Amino acid sequence: MDAIGLGPVLYVFGVLLSVLAVFMVVPAILDIIDGHDDWLGFVVAMALTLFVGMALALANMERPIRLGRREAFLLTTVVWVCFSVFAALPFMLSELRLSFTDAFFEAMSGFTTTGSTVLVGLDAMPRGILIWRALLQWMGGIGMIVIAVAAMPVLKVGGMQLFRTESSDRSDKVFARVADFAVSLVVVYVGLTAICAVLYWIGGMTPFEAIAHSMTTLSTGGYSTSDGSIGHFTNPIVHWTGTVFMLAGGLPFVLYIRAVRGATWALPHDSQVRALVVFLCVVIVGMTLWLAYGRGMPFAEALRLVAFNVVSITTTTGYATTDYGLWGPAAQGIFFFLLFVGGCSGSTAGGIKIFRFQILGKAAWAHLHALVLPHAVAHTAYDGRPVAEDVIRAVATFAFVFVGSVVALSLLLFANGLDFVTSLSGAAQAVANVGPGLGDIIGPAGNYSSLPDVAKWGLAFGMLLGRLEFFTVLVLITSRFWRV
């Protein structure tokens, strides 16, 4: 193997860091308009970020840019970690004066579109900080789609090679025409965000609130401009808009691009999309009936509340319209398991993701058949195509590492004296990039600021692992990766 080409990695990283710096202009301008002193923090953070970004880019500029498999692994992890460090600067330099631990946690939670927050009193916060949080999630969301569509199938992370082989239009060609794809993706992403913002505005949000929330809805991030999250807004139009667009953020964005390009029925014909929608319908109908008839809530209200909160947790957004933790132990159990589900591959959502459940379910079924009829040839098929053994193995390994990470992180939280519900749900939500956990401390009505610093670092690492689908990060700690 050749030595890792650090030059191209640093060059691309430098360019991306400069882009991040440019985005800091937005909150700075808002704070200047509002006459709030925080603009200075953003300008200083921007200058520092731009300086480092430009220096790295200029020092490593060479053509052509060659990014192999190992460089792609390294770049992805470096971008998510270092972006969080630089994005944390405004939180430390603003009137919030967060500690580095809290600022990094908030930034990592933003970039990974998790949505766990250490901030409280959002309603009274300057608009600069609020839009910065929204921008972090919005950037993290589109960044994840690019990685999931262009890089992960080639890197064969967690069975994502499935999307490399199944359709040439989604895989190698897309990777080869990454610029073309990126332009289409930006158009779709911005378009959906704009439609969502208009609907939020019609539902009674101010233009600022509508834009900030539409960014964190499409990116399935969940940062809000109010402590009451979406529950702060009482108009059902807002709740249903949120429900629809959180789901939109959890669907494969490649399919939107194909739909725009003429394949109108690409979305409903996709087996992952169908499975996610059917799953959501079953859970929503079941819980609505239970709330309506078991707890006496009016049916329309129960449907609205359940649909919003179930879609929010399943798509790993993390908004809340009410504290569903108070609906009783049965609801808590369901919401705990929903933390693991996630959206579709190639979306902004986290979690285990629907296609992995489909593959594992089919593989388990085939295995069962093989036990009954040992000599029969059993194939696992997905979307009408046979699934290679290495995909099944990769998916099973992914599921194992996912659960293993949740267990390890829970143990860390237990060791820090946190209770059972907080530890387990905190670990699961971090790895699945959801946002709120369960319980009084980190539930929908809680906050992560109470947690000790060690727990915050552990959770931030869990978010990174889950967002980059574990192996992108874990491969860096193997000695073979670095060996020439």
Added chain:
Amino acid sequence: MLGRRFIAIASIVAVAAAAGIAGPGRADGAETIAAPARSVQVIDGDSLQVGRRVLNLAGIDAPELGQLCDADGRAWPCGLDAARRIKKLLALQLGNLLCRIKTSDGMPEAAVCVVADSDLGAIQLTQGLAVATDDAPPTFRAIEDGAREAGLGIWSSRFVQPPSWRRGERLPMERDAVSTTGGWNHFPRTVFGVRLLPIPRTHYAGCVLRGMPAAGGRRVFLGPLDDGYAGIARGRANRAFCSDDEAERAGWLHIGQTAVAEGPRVPGH
């Protein structure tokens, strides 16, 4: 979590017993008021205004609004955060807040407040945002011990016990004038009369409640969580208070007490 209902009921019974509140079977003295949780005004981390009644959460004492905690050398506005966390909790509730209050002529009144089977005082203790008072039930002490052992909230910082703080004790950090604008103190703030950097504002020893005259000759006070506080803080205030207790003892009313309709009463509930 599963024991929350038990803790809520147990704490109502225990506090009722400790404070001499009549049980549900006795109509004299026991009084429960209910109000939509989202309509409740939060004064600080352990005080609410339900209807026109200002209530202190029984069994807990949260840092006062202007109190700072020393989190590894960083001035953390723990009192304000404790209040905001209760406000956030109530903002996500769809049902009523039920407060069982002690009949008392003096202010402030102690109350056990429960929302959706959860005791607000217990939640504040669980999150490490308050300390248990001397007359708190054993369940509250156990919850406080759990939060302290896990280093949650204020227990991971240095802070003055709220009763001592009300008597005037302050951390060295609080005694120093604390700039709210960050670490820019060594930079020039103006050059040739043009302001480059924010002028530091001083955290004036934590007495952030503002008193002002209101219509009808009444005297009202506002805290940072009340609407209109920013405006009053700039000019019309003619009195500063370090705690809501101090303001109430001096005969000042919380701003909402003069304007908000009283919540429905449920006697003997």
